[in-house]
Amino acid sequence: MAEFTMELSEEQREIQGWLHGFAADVIRPAAAEWDEREETPWPVIQEAAKLGIYSLDFYAQQFFDPSGLGIPMTMEELFWGDAGIALSIVGTGLAAVGVLANGTEEQIGTWVPQMYGDPSDVKVAAFCSSEPDAGSDVSAMRTRAVYDEAKDEWVLNGTKTWATNGGIAHVHVVVAVVDPELGSKGQASFIVPPGTAGLSQGQKFKKHGIRASHTAEVVLEDVRVPGHCLLGGKEKLEERLARARERARTGGGRLKNAAMATFEASRPAVGAQAVGIARAAYEVALDYAKTREQFGRPIIDNQGVAFQLADMRTQIDAARLLVWRASWMASARKPFESAEGSMSKLFAGETAKKVTAQAMQILGGNGYTREYPVERMHRDAAIYTIFEGTSEIQRLVIARTLAGVPIR
Numbered sequence: 001m002a003e004f005t006m007e008l009s010e011e012q013r014e015i016q017g018w019l020h021g022f023a024a025d026v027i028r029p030a031a032a033e034w035d036e037r038e039e040t041p042w043p044v045i046q047e048a049a050k051l052g053i054y055s056l057d058f059y060a061q062q063f064f065d066p067s068g069l070g071i072p073m074t075m076e077e078l079f080w081g082d083a084g085i086a087l088s089i090v091g092t093g094l095a096a097v098g099v100l101a102n103g104t105e106e107q108i109g110t111w112v113p114q115m116y117g118d119p120s121d122v123k124v125a126a127f128c129s130s131e132p133d134a135g136s137d138v139s140a141m142r143t144r145a146v147y148d149e150a151k152d153e154w155v156l157n158g159t160k161t162w163a164t165n166g167g168i169a170h171v172h173v174v175v176a177v178v179d180p181e182l183g184s185k186g187q188a189s190f191i192v193p194p195g196t197a198g199l200s201q202g203q204k205f206k207k208h209g210i211r212a213s214h215t216a217e218v219v220l221e222d223v224r225v226p227g228h229c230l231l232g233g234k235e236k237l238e239e240r241l242a243r244a245r246e247r248a249r250t251g252g253g254r255l256k257n258a259a260m261a262t263f264e265a266s267r268p269a270v271g272a273q274a275v276g277i278a279r280a281a282y283e284v285a286l287d288y289a290k291t292r293e294q295f296g297r298p299i300i301d302n303q304g305v306a307f308q309l310a311d312m313r314t315q316i317d318a319a320r321l322l323v324w325r326a327s328w329m330a331s332a333r334k335p336f337e338s339a340e341g342s343m344s345k346l347f348a349g350e351t352a353k354k355v356t357a358q359a360m361q362i363l364g365g366n367g368y369t370r371e372y373p374v375e376r377m378h379r380d381a382a383i384y385t386i387f388e389g390t391s392e393i394q395r396l397v398i399a400r401t402l403a404g405v406p407i408r
């Protein structure tokens, strides 16, 4: 049995230092500019690609780190730099996880490398599940995938919304309904290859935070993709649908759907992003509280300020521990029997929102201006109680798991 330790290995610390350097020297100085521009920071992604930080190899290496801490450590450092830019760098990962969670080995080998491109020609990918009428309730999804047997093609029709990198992606992963009678169990994921006719970008959203990250609608009009673009393959789909029909008939057991499988796998990583934002805001507030003087002494000498910082730091450390536990469990293939992945995302997301608000308060008037980064961090943190399952939905998942009630 492996010795228990909560210390990162020397190699992990080296990678952490390298990522931190990139976050401090490249991401942080560019943060305000790309937040104002509200555009994908291609030059920063290219720089990350040149250094190997935006590459399939790097994420695969971190993903397969046996401790499970490679991905959360990476997320925390990059998002410490800036959340909008970091999401532009790691957003492709959600689509990659969609393929890893549902695809065959051949599909993974074919499509995931294309999602990243190469340093001289970087690409991004998008995962498209949410729809205007299907956010928290994925079973309300309407985008249809119909099989055209004569041509061995799937025909996709519908409108996706809120897709990170939607419309600018090289590869889109689209979740669609193949059997409407089965609700969320009748869904499957499809690759939409580059340049496929019928896929277009709808509205690009102007957002409160993470403004460097591109979020848009994706419209699918008679989009035809080859049969091999169905993730997992037709045989596996037919088996899964037959099991779901049997369960629907007999009223038994649970089955996962395609979108849920992606979100479950990615929740601790998203929690780690929130930890990075919270830590960044806390550090700014701590420095400020030590140097800002009022009434003839640094404001940290007031218990009212110092206790806030004590609570902020405690909550950040607690959030990180929940994220690390869930990440370790996932890598050790231990099932989330108490919804530990959702717990980590819930607590880290709420912590980021709270801690960034406290940081703004500690900076007083300065905290409220764009001269200091904490108001941006607070705007960025707000998404962490909304996307990848709102805080209410995380509570619902945790509560239903504890109660032993199936999660729809």
Ligand SMILES: Cc1cc2nc3c(=O)[nH]c(=O)nc-3n(C[C@H](O)[C@H](O)[C@H](O)COP(=O)(O)OP(=O)(O)OC[C@H]3O[C@@H](n4cnc5c(N)ncnc54)[C@H](O)[C@@H]3O)c2cc1C
Pocket (backbone or CB within 6 Å): 094, 127, 128, 129, 130, 132, 134, 135, 136, 137, 161, 162, 163, 164, 165, 207, 210, 215, 383, 386, 387, 388, 389, 390, 391, 392, 393, 396
């Ligand atoms: C910036 C951004 C990026 C995103 N990126 C992606 C992406 O790349 N791919 C993708 O597929 N999606 C993405 N999303 C979508 C995101 O996951 C959804 O916004 C989220 O799941 C919530 O859905 P909704 O916005 O429709 O809210 P709704 O589901 O309409 O929820 C509205 C409110 O009602 C609450 N609520 C709903 N049902 C319940 C319930 N049963 N019990 C208690 N409260 C409930 C919610 O918690 C929330 O507070 C993104 C969203 C944003 C804003």
